[in-house]
Amino acid sequence: MSAAEDAQAAPRRDWRAALAVYRHPRVIGMLFLGFAAGLPLLLTGGTFTAWLRDLGVELSSIGFLSWVGMAYSIKVLWAPIVDRLALPVLTRLFGRRRAWMLLAQGLIIISLTGIALTDPTEQLWLVAVWAVITAFAAATQDIAIDAYRIEAVSKERQGAMAAAYVTGYRVALLTAGAGALHIAAVGTWGLAYGTMAALMLVGVICTLIVREPEVAERDRKTAQIEQRVLDYINNTSDTGYWRAFKAWFIGAFVCPFVEFWKRFGKIALLLIAFIAIFRISDIFMGVMANPFYLDIGFTKDQIANIAAAFGLAMTLGGAAVGGLLVARFGIMRMLIATALLAPITNLTFSWLALLGPELYGLVFAIMADNVTGGMAISVFIAYLSSLTNSAYTATQYALFSSLMTLPGQFLAGFTGVMAEFMGWFWFFVSSAAIGIPAVLLALWIARVANPDRLPQPGREEAPAERTD
Incomplete structure (x- = not known):
């Protein structure tokens, strides 16, 4: 397919x-x-x-x-x-x-x-x-x-x-x-x-x-993984508190990562790579945004009013639209769309670099970037949530959320050198180009690991969802 x-x-x-x-x-x-x-x-x-x-x-x-x-x-x-x-x-x-x-x-x-x-x-x-x-x-x-x-x-x-x-x-x-x-x-x-x-x-x-979520603690495959831990402990000479602690530690710290690897197999590495690079284009560009506005001639008041206040409103609007579109079309379609929109909207800043300090240009660039950025946040959080197993929700999501920002934050340290070397126009072109691998991986995920088609582990036998 x-x-x-x-x-x-x-x-x-x-x-x-x-x-x-x-x-x-x-x-x-x-x-x-x-x-x-x-x-x-x-x-x-x-x-x-x-x-x-x-x-x-x-x-x-x-x-x-x-x-x-x-x-x-x-x-x-x-x-x-x-x-x-x-x-x-x-x-x-x-x-x-x-x-x-x-x-x-x-x-x-x-x-x-x-x-x-x-x-x-x-x-x-x-x-x-x-x-x-x-x-x-x-x-x-x-x-x-x-x-x-x-x-x-x-x-x-x-x-x-x-x-x-x-x-x-x-x-x-x-x-x-x-x-x-x-x-x-x-x-x-x-x-x-x-x-x-x-x-x-x-x-x-x-x-x-609010009420506590009602979810099944483990599905069959998760139970099998944890049974292997018990079998391993039973074959050791450990006793007493050390034995209980060792079993708990392996179940809490090792099993979440083993379960994720067992569930996705070799494609787990590519899923992790996708998580690491999905937002890299936005993070890469965002670090240099304010220096860019000042360099091309916008005033601090203009930056505060448009880039900060108006930008926040656009981000929140984009987040709301993203949640609506996930409910309407599913996670996968929107994951592909937002992966594509992020680098495309970065090009509006290349256009702004050529245009100069025109307020309509800043308004358009901020609107395009922040609306799509807000959409991307909602969609990506929904996607990361779909990858977790309810037996290890906190551990697996904490890992994913750390991977989501660390590579971009590391590479962002070199953005100043790049902007000085390339100039603003080509800097934003490069920030768009760095998002292309995320688009390609999103298309690949749609084929082999579509979150709208994969069951959520640990939830198959969960009680019906409450409305309160």
Whole structure:
């Protein structure tokens, strides 16, 4: 079957049914969970460093403290614990995913309050401790929310869940960025961080309201893999706590990766390659966007109003459209479309480089790039979600999300050298060309691993999806 025929075989809905996806209670709830996920990011990042510099903290100290953000990049290391470890009392009362969400949210509130009550000029070490706790708790919350988002609804609603998540996340970034700065300007930095700690209650309340996802813990093939672990343990001389820990460790840390490899075989490597390069064109271009605007003559006010504010609106609109189109046409068609649109829209910046500082050109380029970028985020999150096994949702998705950004972030370090050497026109042409392999791999995936046709492991015998 050709890629086109395979894509045509994907289920389709009419537009009314597709639009109804945004009325689903769990999709609405994801808007608030996305807000809770996005709020801590800048409070240990850009807003945090602005506060420290405003108080006169040395740049060297600020630079070292920026390392706290690495927690988001290495969260895959403890994602298996979130997947498998039951929390005393909390798991019994709220379920596996909500228990970890509530624990993480509680730690975020406590640590942000600690930052608010601590003076960095006198106790910088204590501020650093609170910031580290915030970052690791926020990364843990991300792991649990991602797992909940994947398990809470069926595959065709994943695009809408991603769109709601992205919308809440971006609103939170505005709140923790511009909002916190405005509060600090009229009050104090302590008041700003205290307010952000209080706003985390949005996530706590939502977590208490939503219900725990009801999914089958393991399918037959997953059970076979884990049985082999038990057979291996039974053939060793290990006893007592060491034996129990060894069995748990292999099941939590090794089995998720073994299961993914067994499920997809040799094509797993190409799937991983696709995950790594899908967003590389956007990341590659995005690093140089603001220097480009300034270089060709746009003012800071124009950049703020069009590239930032208008661009955010276009991204959120694109994310919503992406979720709708996934519900209407399925993941695969939209995966191919967004893989193709990302490099094409990069060429609008090559056109803008030739046009110069014309506002209509900037508006058109931002509209094209941010709408397709928002669509791509929703579609790709839905695609990554379709690759997970419900027995290992948190671990596998944490791995995929890390792979999604690391290669692009590494290569982005060379973009300044390229822009200086090539000039802006050819730089954006090259940023478009670097996205071509992702298009080719998307077409290949449609043929051999179409997510609209593959069953979701661990979900075949899951209870019917709840509507609350």
